[in-house]
Amino acid sequence: DTGVSQDPRHKITKRGQNVTFRCDPISEHNRLYWYRQTLGQGPEFLTYFQNEAQLEKSRLLSDRFSAERPKGSFSTLEIQRTEQGDSAMYLCASSLDTFASPLHFGNGTRLTVT
Amino acid sequence: GESVGLHLPTLSVQEGDNSIINCAYSNSASDYFIWYKQESGKGPQFIIDIRSNMDKRQGQRVTVLLNKTVKHLSLQIAATQPGDSAVYFCAETWNDYKLSFGAGTTVTVRA
Numbered sequence: 452d453t454g455v456s457q458d459p460r461h462k463i464t465k466r467g468q469n470v471t472f473r474c475d476p477i478s479e480h481n482r483l484y485w486y487r488q489t490l491g492q493g494p495e496f497l498t499y500f501q502n503e504a505q506l507e508k509s510r511l512l513s514d515r516f517s518a519e520r521p522k523g524s525f526s527t528l529e530i531q532r533t534e535q536g537d538s539a540m541y542l543c544a545s546s547l548d549t550f551a552s553p554l555h556f557g558n559g560t561r562l563t564v565t
Numbered sequence: 566g567e568s569v570g571l572h573l574p575t576l577s578v579q580e581g582d583n584s585i586i587n588c589a590y591s592n593s594a595s596d597y598f599i600w601y602k603q604e605s606g607k608g609p610q611f612i613i614d615i616r617s618n619m620d621k622r623q624g625q626r627v628t629v630l631l632n633k634t635v636k637h638l639s640l641q642i643a644a645t646q647p648g649d650s651a652v653y654f655c656a657e658t659w660n661d662y663k664l665s666f667g668a669g670t671t672v673t674v675r676a
Contacts, residue, residue, distance in 0.1 A: 455608075482662065484662075484664075492668075493667060494609065494666050495666070496665070499662055499663065507662075542609070544608075546662075550661055551597045551616050553599050553614050554599070554611070555611060556608035556610070558608045
């Protein structure tokens with residue numbers, strides 16, 4: 452399978468704990484994105500990388516959130532001091548670095564904060 | 566005048582019939598649009614895209630229509646099958662990278 456891979460698929464954590472998610476994009480894709488989706492809503496943009504450079508962060512991404520893509524390949528999204536409002540599906544997507552290149556999404560990491 | 570389809574949050578369609586899913590997008594500067602299908606527990610799956618210099622594009626059993634005058638996008642699915650049951654999202658971008666998603670439409674196919 453050469454699609455976008457995310458790990459873990461599910462994460463249950465207690466409020467206040469830190470969590471980290473991993474995304475492996477499609478290998479030839481330079482662009483990598485993180486989105487968040489809550490029940491019944493469309494995905495919302497969180498952040499975007501072109502190779503290893505993080506070029507934009509949404510205001511949805513509070514100081515407790517940090518994303519990295521150290522070698523321009525896989526990416527991690529860390530949430531510190533989780534809150535119940537962080538419960539959501541975290542989606543990773545990747546695309547080619549050309550205009551009108553569709554984003555291809557992984558199956559997400561579902562986070563539940565208790 | 567021209568009729569513009571309303572966005573409906575749910576759509577029930579008989580197997581074998583054609584489905585039309587409507588979407589009103591928000592930004593007149595948007596220049597690229599994508600339709601995604603999302604099944605329960607999975608990420609959005611790319612269906613078809615269209616650039617703003619086109620008004621129609623066809624794929625396998627799917628057609629996307631773009632009306633920039635009224636900022637309207639539609640997805641037509643021919644001969645709807647049970648496997649087409651899912652939530653469908655339209656998405657737009659005006660800056661080449663950040664997709665903005667519309668409200669989804671849940672399609673249920675009746676046998």
